[in-house]
Amino acid sequence: MKRVCDFFRKYSHIWLLSYFFIYIPWFCYLEKTVTRDYHLMHAPLDSLIPFNEYFIIPYLLWFAFVGVTLIYFLIKSKEDYYRMCTFLFSGMTISLIICTFFENGTNLRPILDPDKNIFTAAVAALYRTDTCTNVFPSIHVYNSIGTYIAIHKSPLFQGKTALKAGAAILTAAICLSTVFLKQHSVIDGVGAGIMAAMMYHLVYACSPVEEEKKIVEKILE
Template sequence: MKNIKANFLPLGLMLLIPAVNIMYGKLNNSINGCYNLVTSFDRDVPFIKEFIIPYWMWYPFVILSILYIYLNCREAYYKTIITIVLGMMLCYVIYFFFQTTVPRPAVYGNDIFSRIIRLTYRLDKPFNCFPSIHVLTCYAVDRGAGEVKKSSNKLIIDFFSVLIMLSTQFVKQHVILDLIFAVLMAEIIYRFFAVPILEKSLVFYKWTAFKFFA
């Protein structure tokens, strides 16, 4: 029983992600004004409605990737969770003080891709853009998967990470600066902050796990 708890209790840390994500809806507005970071590069990026499919694949992709990392490298799992949670919190602080928006194209047609895009636009207002949480989380799980030794699955995670990041551009949910700064933020947190936080939190976690749940 003790081994089962020790193996599966850490999975509960994944619940921090939806818990922190509650703030997304509260900040997804322009009450305090917003900025436009569109560049000439963004204007040249084509609108490709078929990329809405990989955009929506983000949800299962992140969950499955985190589970994969958890099963193969516990340290990388903790670092990935820390990077995502801390990164999301920093994103929300930025959204509060520096809200941005992305102009969206008019979407016509009754094909499945057009309908999914219109649904996406209705559900997700054009704010909370800089940096992109889609990109931040994809980069974080890709970094975590990179620590799993001798795994051919890393190429699969690489592929879908890049595909989802590109989808944020082609369906006009984000601009290029949203992508760049999300990657930089995730890399900085993963490389410089995840390990110190992990070392301190593991001491506390082991104490609580074995004292209170033994």
């Protein structure tokens, strides 16, 4: 018990994760109530993208990618942790607000044969646990981009080119997985990308820390 108390005293900023006590009930409420008469998200490009069950791998890696990065910053860098939380949680809240007032979903999911292989079975399980509603903008895409930005901008990863490249590749694979698994329309991904670009400008590009860095760089020049 003492170790637990010491941990929470040392990492008191963990309180920000209590946001999930707001997000999860709100999201579950939408999942139960948005079941019909919702706006279908569909673009012509969606029909040209084939279903590919192997993309379930990067899709599921999203949970580890976001979670591990968040915990790493929680322990290693309070500043990076606060900025990442601000980026992720702001976008997630905006997404919930959009889905509350603009009920949306897709009809892209194909009929699956769960016995085909382990990957198709995993996709079938995903379809059973996650509805095809509340998809715009895609949180999978938004949080993947946000996690990559947090890694790319952190001084802790300065000079670690290979790690940043790996994070970029994983981010791209996760984003692609949302459309190849027919979980999202291209529109959902584009919407998430636009929201991420706007939030990047607010959280990172215009932050006091970034301004201080620019001043220091000019002085050194």
